[in-house]
Amino acid sequence: MTSSRSSSRRRRLPLAVLAALLALGQAAPAAAADRITGKPFATRSEVYAPHAIAATSHPLATQIALDVMKRGGNAVDAAIAANAALGLMEPTGSGIGGDLFAIVWDPKTAKLYGYNGSGRSPKALSLAEFRKRGLSDIPPHGPLPVTVPGAVDGWFALHERFGRQSMADNLAPTIRYAREGHPVHEVIAYYWNASVPRLSKWPGFKEQFTIDGRAPRTGEMWKNPNLAATLEQIAQGGRDAFYKGQIARTIDAYFKANDGFLRYEDLAAHRGEWVEPVSTNYRGFDVWELPPNGQGIAALQILNLLEPYDLKSYGFGSPEHVHLFAEAKKLAFADRARWYADPAFAQLPVEQLISKRYAEQRRKLISMDKAAREAQPATPKELDEGDTIYLTVADADGMMVSLIQSNYRGMGSGMAAPGLGFIFQDRGEQFVLKEGHPNSFAPGKRPFHTIIPAFVTKNGKPWLSFGVMGGAMQPQGHVQILLNMIDFGMNLQEAGDAPRIQHDGSTEPAGQAVAMSDGGELDLETGYPYETVRELMRKGHSVRFAHGPYGGYQAIMVNPNGGYVGASESRKDGQAAGY
Template sequence: MRHGPSITITLLFLLFLAPVAAYPGDRITGRGFATRSEVFARHGMAATSQPLATQAALHILRQGGSAVDAAIAANAVLGLTEPTGSGIGGDLFAMVWDPAARKLYGFNGSGRSPRSLTLAEFKKRGLDKIPAHGPLPVSVPGVVDGWFELHGRFGKLPMEKVLAPAIGYAREGFPLSELIAYYWGRSVPILERWEGFSDVFMPGGRAPRKGEIFRNPALASTYERLAREGRDLFYKGDMARTMDSFMKRVGGFLSYEDLAAHHGEWVDPVSTNYRGYDVWELPPNGQGIAALQILNILEGYDIAGMGFGSADYIHVFVEAKKLAFADRARFYADPEFNTIPVATLISKPYAARRRALINMKRAARVVPAGEPDALEEGDTVYLTTADESGMMVSLIQSNYRGMGSGLSPDGLGFIFQDRGELFDLTEGRANSYAPGKRPFHTIIPAFITRDGEPFLSFGVMGGATQPQAHAQIVINIVDFGMNLQEAGDAPRILHSGSSQPTGEEMQAGGVVSLETGTPYASIRDLVQRGHEMTWQVGPYGGYQAIGWNPETGVYAGASESRKDGHAAGY
């Protein structure tokens, strides 16, 4: 006998979700799910996924460095302490609030595919999808260029000082945290077969364990040389030649010419107004505007009246996400190869048309992309910094899948990213593979202004989770009145299985995952509306935020309790 979608909810799942009071502790203040208070400071603030990175950022701020200097310092430390999600073999995106110009700047630091690798080569190999590891998914690393572009425009301290904390930790070693040790251990069986990986990331022939000291002298030397000799060492100098010869040896396609041709791009962030708050994202090839599309659709509902954790709220959120992600699958790609109707996609009239497709009583199983003219995985680091002048930085950086491709070039101490996996190998689509093209990107920084003043620099790492979580953070603050820490600690909604820019299409409505703390009555109601529910461990992202209060001149910081997050100021 068929019982419908409820059959997918196991007894174990219900037992996990039923105890809605399973919170971190009995706090005196704040909501029941809050793990800690916000952090407040006047002169500077940093929020990252690793305490050592946060401390490095504060060290730079105390030396008179700008928020950009502090962000680069933190990112460099994360490339060492959290290689499971970051490193100079990956890409970078950032937004910078410049208090002097009273303007928000955007930077797209994503790299392009190798010019010698063609779609015909994939077909010759009989591939219908780009592999997750090895040489084929490797694209040009954009981080180093991004650091120097940001520093050249907004930096104050010399790069020798900015990279000094990371160099020190790489030489002397640092104790591994529990969460990173867990992800590192999971990566080793997958990546140990790839050239160079075990030499750097498996000291003693295994993954380092929690509390053990890990050193990366090769990365220390790389950072030292970059600080002295500059950006072109990586893209046009000895390091570029080392990467070129390494890739030739392992059967790869990334070349010296690809590296020498690389350049990041300063871009104008785009925004929508959600109930008086201007929410800013970067335009494609990233997925940031999906968060804006979700918010525009949801603005037509009384979200506050529905209540946090209610079945009505979760239902409309998931349905709005499905609609936004259908457009994401069809339109989001490298704008140098496509005309992307960004202004229409994030417009209120278009949102109204899409909103009309939502049935409050039934979950959609198939959702078409809109007609504007008429990925589930990914490990990343997000960080945010702010300085005494009022400059604020929202920065995100990633290898894509955890520790990336697994390939570590000779003597340089990092791993090449595998971001090229996110191309579509079907011809004629927006995100179809082409030489010299930027792949669809999941990593997105975010920013909020209010009445022309900076309000919040924030982001949430985690593949396709990111735009969903961005929208939830905004809703938690604006509709549900949460503070910055509560907005991040609140149980999250995650829908998986939407159509993808890599060509997959949603056929059965996907699945909904809800964190502990969601009322059972809401789950039961959602099942009755046709949602397939599931239980997942760990895909809910990693949040950091810094808010600014112009009346008091005080920063507020919040960090991710699901990770090793740390917000601190002075």
């Protein structure tokens, strides 16, 4: 999904128009206002199912996941099958040219397992090369931001440990859709059309991802026989068909011919890794994220900062709710910019950053009356004291999968090797081109990552598998879903449909990492009272209205009465369904 640094798809409106829109929507989104259930923010009902459930950003991918489980596959098989389908059906946010992260609840061991499937930078590319080219930031498109794709490795690692049916069976539905075609959905068509002008100049993109130079339209059939052939090779030859076989050699030749640095040796050397999820307890709920190089612990830091405040009494949409959220986010993101990086290249104080004691120190910086214009990261002394798809699947045996996968910036770098049918990610853009920073570019290094799956347990048992994709919105979205459910009493669907907050402008862990000095900007989705907006402005917040940057949500909750509850993002094309 698009980074928060990209504003090409956001439309800003003047304050007078903002006031009118917010006034119209101050009770609830118009689409939900007439529902009779008493859930003002829910655009539709939660989905209940007794045996299994899947929630993805595409209805056909959801149905594929359910079909896999009906045929005897488990939640991991279903998640892999759905992810493969989304790479075909939603190439605006995913594909085998990107990376993957996952959290799995295994009912046999009653334990969570985390997988970091992020790829590394090319070993032949150096910081000096960027300087030689006069670059202060890594460009968003083309060959330079490309890193090793980790998704296929992630599939096979998950499958080897937990899978039940063959990988050939898991990939078969997508191979069939790629050959026979499928109709493109509305939101996907919108983003696809926005990407084509930016990416068509890169070799292989126009030939493989347009119809006569344009994006496919809503409802138009789309086929990708090249991807079908690539997936068939993977189904027959396993992960090595991608990382060590003819696919890898085609990739090597393509980048050598197009001013790129990704090589066969980079692919052959790649392995993701199993990692221990980390957590904090928020009002009796254990919230789990993966440690860096991702940004998941930012959600834990924000929750720790907010926990002492009586948000329930303030109420959803109150000035206090929005203000405290924004101020906690600023503090957590200051640490995110300073500390989150590849742990193989830097010592990261993760346990200190997510500790309650550290949050207690940092909370002293929050004023109830005034918005902070800048936020400094923690010092070592303080610490010593102390564009993307998301899917989730749960099966009849109690296994639950929280999986996120992305090419970054929508359709990625634009680089598409001939005959392979996928686009390479541009995740390397997230490196800093400055020596001494933990996230500074280095050969063979994993960049800072935005994509994060989440999971929640209560009393040692699974409660919620969920995610909110969308660049820097992701940890902000994780926190808002939990506040909506735990503090404001919303159900699973309502928690996702309620109007969202995005604070933008914090110091970033990429580029030149310029420090925030103006307090950033606060995006409020339609549905917040104008009285709240006015009070936020009095506190010094810069409030604006934006279309689009609020992320995409999918969730599955364990039903205490048996089975599962599912919810899907109303802002996307997705579906939650079960049986």
